Amino acid sequence: MNQQKNLPIGVFDSGVGGLTVAREIMRQMPNEKIVYFGDTARVPYGSKSSKTILKYSGQIERFLLSRGVKAIAVACNTASAYALPELEKDCPVPIIGVIKPGAKTAAEITKNGRIGVIGTTATISSGIYTEYIRELMPDVMVHGRACPLFVPLVEEGLWEDPVTEEIARRYLAEMMDEGIDTLILGCTHYPLIRKTLAKVVGDRVRLVNPAYETAKELEQMLESRGLLAEERPALGSADSQYSFYVSDMADKFQQFANSIIKYGILSAKTINIEEY
Amino acid sequence: MNQQKNLPIGVFDSGVGGLTVAREIMRQMPNEKIVYFGDTARVPYGSKSSKTILKYSGQIERFLLSRGVKAIAVACNTASAYALPELEKDCPVPIIGVIKPGAKTAAEITKNGRIGVIGTTATISSGIYTEYIRELMPDVMVHGRACPLFVPLVEEGLWEDPVTEEIARRYLAEMMDEGIDTLILGCTHYPLIRKTLAKVVGDRVRLVNPAYETAKELEQMLESRGLLAEERPALGSADSQYSFYVSDMADKFQQFANSIIKYGILSAKTINIEEY
Numbered sequence: 295m296n297q298q299k300n301l302p303i304g305v306f307d308s309g310v311g312g313l314t315v316a317r318e319i320m321r322q323m324p325n326e327k328i329v330y331f332g333d334t335a336r337v338p339y340g341s342k343s344s345k346t347i348l349k350y351s352g353q354i355e356r357f358l359l360s361r362g363v364k365a366i367a368v369a370c371n372t373a374s375a376y377a378l379p380e381l382e383k384d385c386p387v388p389i390i391g392v393i394k395p396g397a398k399t400a401a402e403i404t405k406n407g408r409i410g411v412i413g414t415t416a417t418i419s420s421g422i423y424t425e426y427i428r429e430l431m432p433d434v435m436v437h438g439r440a441c442p443l444f445v446p447l448v449e450e451g452l453w454e455d456p457v458t459e460e461i462a463r464r465y466l467a468e469m470m471d472e473g474i475d476t477l478i479l480g481c482t483h484y485p486l487i488r489k490t491l492a493k494v495v496g497d498r499v500r501l502v503n504p505a506y507e508t509a510k511e512l513e514q515m516l517e518s519r520g521l522l523a524e525e526r527p528a529l530g531s532a533d534s535q536y537s538f539y540v541s542d543m544a545d546k547f548q549q550f551a552n553s554i555i556k557y558g559i560l561s562a563k564t565i566n567i568e569e570y
Numbered sequence: 571m572n573q574q575k576n577l578p579i580g581v582f583d584s585g586v587g588g589l590t591v592a593r594e595i596m597r598q599m600p601n602e603k604i605v606y607f608g609d610t611a612r613v614p615y616g617s618k619s620s621k622t623i624l625k626y627s628g629q630i631e632r633f634l635l636s637r638g639v640k641a642i643a644v645a646c647n648t649a650s651a652y653a654l655p656e657l658e659k660d661c662p663v664p665i666i667g668v669i670k671p672g673a674k675t676a677a678e679i680t681k682n683g684r685i686g687v688i689g690t691t692a693t694i695s696s697g698i699y700t701e702y703i704r705e706l707m708p709d710v711m712v713h714g715r716a717c718p719l720f721v722p723l724v725e726e727g728l729w730e731d732p733v734t735e736e737i738a739r740r741y742l743a744e745m746m747d748e749g750i751d752t753l754i755l756g757c758t759h760y761p762l763i764r765k766t767l768a769k770v771v772g773d774r775v776r777l778v779n780p781a782y783e784t785a786k787e788l789e790q791m792l793e794s795r796g797l798l799a800e801e802r803p804a805l806g807s808a809d810s811q812y813s814f815y816v817s818d819m820a821d822k823f824q825q826f827a828n829s830i831i832k833y834g835i836l837s838a839k840t841i842n843i844e845e846y
Contacts, residue, residue, distance in 0.1 A: 337617075341613075342611060343819050441724055442725070443723070443726055446718060448719075450718055457733055457736055529686075542619050543618065546617075568844060
């Protein structure tokens with residue numbers, strides 16, 4: 295029996311947003327254990343430089359490896375955009391980001407070759423969605439737009455609110471004028487305002503949620519390497535199925551997590567990430 | 571001649587907001603040199619725990635002391651609320667926060683004893699404005715309200731915008747119903763949306779900007795200790811009058827700084843604050 299199969303998947307994000315990715319992994323792979331880390335002391339990453347994003351992501355990779363994970367999902371678009379190639383170097387376990395799966399799906403479903411991407415300032419500045427989509431579809435037009443207010447609006451709970459709708463209309467006006475038919479939600483917070491975004495873009499634009507696609511691709515990756523867990527961990531076993539770690543404000547994290555994940559969060563522990 | 575007089579004043583903030591305090595020091599004390607530090611890698615502080623705020627503030631205090639400052643102004647409400655007593659311990663130079671000066675002014679100008687305070691989640695949770703105002707005026711009613719969207723709205727440039735006005739109406743509705751006549755802008759970003767706030771609260775509510783009061787109190791403190799600079803540093807001297815340091819994104823900082831300070835920013839340098 296391959297003991298490695300029973301090890302957890304490491305998932306990390308700059309904060310709570312990556313829980314939308316963890317949630318998809320829970321839905322699509324109910325047998326898997328997860329160790330989640332949210333960098334709540336240093337969130338947000340979207341306004342930081344590539345150097346800082348790289349440094350912070352490296353510390354988190356070392357922390358997750360110290361917890362004995364069998365694979366790592368970088369559930370943060372900004373960290374995926376800047377740090378993935380560096381994190382892959384010398385990483386003893388398979389590692390996946392959220393950008394490629396989202397880019398691939400968008401390229402598959404667009405009919406008119408006009409794709410919009412929204413994300414943090416850092417993710418959009420990186421141009422990485424455009425790069426990946428062009429590799430698959432050279433003649434595509436990709437319109438990127440940084441939406442710095444969406445994360446605070448989500449965290450303030452204004453998921454379906456006229457203010458969020460008004461801000462979305464401003465951010466998306468230009469790409470709507472350009473006739474996009476596909477919109478990538480290039481930040482893990484954005485699926486939470488999916489309804490508002492759908493209202494603004496209308497029926498003719500399809501929304502791509504990279505969280506969903508990433509979980510699907512992660513499953514294929516684990517399967518191809520014989521790493522899928524074969525059965526669900528026993529309830530009440532010493533190590534619970536889902537463990538959550540943060541760098542600050544465990545209480546607030548737990549509260550937010552419980553509002554979007556219906557499995558119940560047993561506990562979130564605070565660790566000193568600068569030690570890794 | 572007292573050489574200490576010619577040393578700079580250290581000013582720090584979690585990011586760019588403290589520039590409103592630096593600007594007041596420049597206006598009120600044109601002879602003084604300033605060393606400013608903005609913790610742009612780890613901004614915002616307003617959503618962090620007291621333990622983390624304390625740790626980060628201590629690192630910055632050590633950095634400023636290493637630059638040979640004659641006094642320190644904590645230009646961040648959140649850091650003032652949580653870290654000031656700890657920073658004062660063993661500090662070889664006088665140190666001042668923004669909370670006490672703001673609280674004092676509000677207690678002086680209120681006529682009906684009903685004072686509103688707005689700030690970050692951490693500042694409002696600390697209850698420190700209420701505590702300081704009550705020491706001066708035991709029968710006062712202080713209504714605090716955390717306004718987490720104001721900082722991102724300011725940083726997105728929506729200083730006079732219907733969205734900011736709508737959000738301000740929601741945040742301030744309850745304290746307006748309670749009949750406040752004085753409102754403390756308990757976060758260094760808020761003076762930048764002063765016009766919008768004034769429109770929402772109307773003529774009968776006076777706005778208190780702690781940045782202004784802090785610079786006034788700092789001047790008195792320096793004067794009483796014989797530490798005021800006697801003349802303006804010569805132009806073109808080796809060490810320029812104003813030095814700016816950040817922990818990340820020096821370019822973006824410079825751009826923002828130039829939009830609110832009209833003295834011209836010569837340069838902002840990035841340092842590794844975790845080393846202090």
